[in-house]
Amino acid sequence: MKDLFSGHATDYARYRPDYPDTLYQWVFQHVQHFDKAWDCATGNGQVATVLAKHFREVEATDLSQAQLSQAVLLPNIHYQVSPAESSPFDANTFDLITVGQALHWFDFELFNEEVKRVTKKGAIIAVWGYELLTISPEVDAIILDFYQNTIGDYWDDERRHIENQYADVPFPYRNIKKSVFLQSYDWSLTQLCLYLNTWSSVRKFEKANGYNPIEALHDRLIGVWGSSPTRLVTFPVFAQLGEV
Known part of the structure; x- marks a missing residue:
C-alpha cells in the first residue's frame, strides 16, 4: 500500500469530503452484530x-502517523499505524471492515486474505470511493480538462480503479451488493480549489514543475463560476459490500 498523503495531512483533514449518512445506513442494515469494527486506511x-457511534469498539489503522495525528479521539476508537495487508489483530475479531477511498492502493490478494483471517463468520466488508465531482456543465468541463490534460500524467496507475468504480478489483465475497450515494456541499471557489489541491497528482505536478497548477485553474474557473459566492458541489460515492 502506498502512502501519498502524509505530506499534506492537515489539508486532507480539512478539505476532503466525508460520506453521506445514507451510505452508513445502507452498510449497517447488512451488519448482524455491532461488537467490533475495523476501519482500514482510516486516514484522519x-x-x-x-x-x-454504533460499535462497542473500533480499530482504526493507517500507514501514515501524520494522518492519524489529525484524527478525532474517542474512548472506543483505537488508532495505530499498520499496513492493510498485515494487521496486528487476532483471528475472528471483526463484525465489519470498512475501507473508504483507499482500496485501490492495496495489494488485493494479501488484503483479502487478511480480511478472511480477522473477521467473524458472517461479517461484512464494505468499501467505497468517490468519483470526480460535478457542479455545472461549464465548470465540470474545465475541471475535466485539468484532470485529464494538465495533471493526467501525474496520476498513479491505481487511479483507474476509481474511474471504473472498482470493477477490476477482486472482491471474493458472498451476496455482493452495490450502490451509489450522493454527497453535496455548498462550496466557494476557494473551498473547491483547496480540495483540488489535496489531489496527490497536483502535489506530484508541483514537485516536478516547480509551481502549483491550481492557481491557473482558479483563474479559468472564475470566468464560469457566476455571481453566487457558493455553488452546489456533488460527489458520487460508489460503494459495494459483501459477506465474508
Missing part, C-alpha cells in the same frame, strides 16, 4: 468516528 478517522 472520519469513518471511524461514525462507526464509534
Whole structure:
C-alpha cells in the first residue's frame, strides 16, 4: 500500500469530503452484530468516528502517523499505524471492515486474505470511493480538462480503479451488493480549489514543475463560476459490500 498523503495531512483533514449518512445506513442494515469494527486506511478517522457511534469498539489503522495525528479521539476508537495487508489483530475479531477511498492502493490478494483471517463468520466488508465531482456543465468541463490534460500524467496507475468504480478489483465475497450515494456541499471557489489541491497528482505536478497548477485553474474557473459566492458541489460515492 502506498502512502501519498502524509505530506499534506492537515489539508486532507480539512478539505476532503466525508460520506453521506445514507451510505452508513445502507452498510449497517447488512451488519448482524455491532461488537467490533475495523476501519482500514482510516486516514484522519472520519469513518471511524461514525462507526464509534454504533460499535462497542473500533480499530482504526493507517500507514501514515501524520494522518492519524489529525484524527478525532474517542474512548472506543483505537488508532495505530499498520499496513492493510498485515494487521496486528487476532483471528475472528471483526463484525465489519470498512475501507473508504483507499482500496485501490492495496495489494488485493494479501488484503483479502487478511480480511478472511480477522473477521467473524458472517461479517461484512464494505468499501467505497468517490468519483470526480460535478457542479455545472461549464465548470465540470474545465475541471475535466485539468484532470485529464494538465495533471493526467501525474496520476498513479491505481487511479483507474476509481474511474471504473472498482470493477477490476477482486472482491471474493458472498451476496455482493452495490450502490451509489450522493454527497453535496455548498462550496466557494476557494473551498473547491483547496480540495483540488489535496489531489496527490497536483502535489506530484508541483514537485516536478516547480509551481502549483491550481492557481491557473482558479483563474479559468472564475470566468464560469457566476455571481453566487457558493455553488452546489456533488460527489458520487460508489460503494459495494459483501459477506465474508
